[in-house]
Amino acid sequence: MTSTPIRLGIVGLGAMGQGLFTAALPHPDFVVSRAADLDPAMIARLAAEHLGIVFSTEPKDVIGADGVDAVYIATPPGTHAALVVPALQAGQAVFCEKPLSVSAADAEAMLSAAKASGRAAAVNFSLSDRQSTRYVEAAIADGRVGEVLAVEIRLAFPVWPREFQAAATWVGERAQGGFVREVFSHFAYLTDRLVGPLELVHGVLDHRGPGSETAAYGLMRAGDIPVQLTGVVGAQPTTYEWVLRGSRQSYRLSNWRDLFVAEGNGWQPVDLTGEPGSETTRLSLFARAIRGEQTPDLADFASAYRVQQVVEAFHSA
Structure with missing residues (x-):
């Protein structure tokens, strides 16, 4: 028996918002009913292309609106609380872009609203449902890794x-942007999930101008396990790398989904099978959460808040 599709509203149609909008259109669990963005030209174009969807330049036409069961929030992080809290209070489930917020007070308000509403509330960390994440999680659980000794995160x-x-100018500004918030947060989530909550021991952000950081380096710990971050802007090649060092096996995740294992000398690729994880699969998990199922591969607000705390610690260090 097919469940009734969930009526989805989207606020924010930038790069991330349009990506999820595209994934949601053919998704069997959802029907996109409303969408909003501040750019009137974009709204006019999309309205002409998708006649069955109500488009608006006003978020209020999605948040709390009739005909919307769940909302996806893809606006700058400083605006999240002002959209998430009233959506939850109106009885809508919420799927929010990361980072959760840049303000502890805002994040706490979002956590409280989610708890009070009882609705599904999740954050779109792209590594939450990756096959590589689940593989390393299993390798830790069944003892293949041995003792976890350290984690290293390298970004360029x-x-x-x-x-x-x-086009999203705020991504390059100090107030809400920077790669520590936008990219490191994904790997902070991965480390929190697989190793444990992070605490900043020493962190530095370097700036060469008025914009967001151009370099970041820090030492954190997950319990007694050291976690290192190095990141730089202006260097070649583009690098996304997360390394878990174990006493029996070590794992390296490169470019978001390429997984390698080392047992002895040298890295060998891990042959991963099945769905690698995507906006489509995370939408499926969100639908399951809305329908009351357990979804451990979907990041909740509590884990996103822990990530926010260590990310913002870099900015206040």
Whole structure:
């Protein structure tokens, strides 16, 4: 028996919002009923292309609106609380872009609203449902890794913001942007999930101008396990790398989904099978959460808040 599709509203149609909008259109669990963005030209274009969807330049036409069961929030992080809290209070489930917020007070208000509403509330960390994440999680659980000894995170960007985010000027500003919030947060989530909550021991952000950080380096710990971050803007090649060092096996995740294992000398690729994880699969998990199922591969607000705390600690260090 097929469940009734969930009526989805979207607020924010930038790079991330349009990506999820595209994934949601054919998704069997959802029907996109409303969408909003501040750009009137974009709204006019999309309205002409998708006649069955109500488009608006006003978020209020989605948040709390009739005909919307769940909302996806893809706006700058400083605006999340002002959208998430009233959506939850109106009885809508919420799927929010990361980072959860840049303000502890805002994040706490979002956590409280989610608890009070009883609705599904999740955050779109792209590593939450990756096959590589589940594989390493199993390797830790069944003892293949042995003792977890350390984690290393290495990031490099020829330019920041990256080309696909260039139109979102806030991504390159200090108040809400920077690669520590936008990219490191994904790997902080992964470390929190697989190793444990992070605490910043020493962190530094370097700036060469008025914009967001151009370098970051820090030492954290997950319990007694050291976690290191190095990141730089202006360097080649683009690098996304997360390494888990174990007494029996070590794992390296490169470019979001390429997984390697070392047992002895040298890295060998891990042959992963099945769905690698995507906006489509995370939408499926969100639908399951809305329908009351357990979804451990979907990040909740509590884990996103722990990530926010360590991310913002870099900015206040």
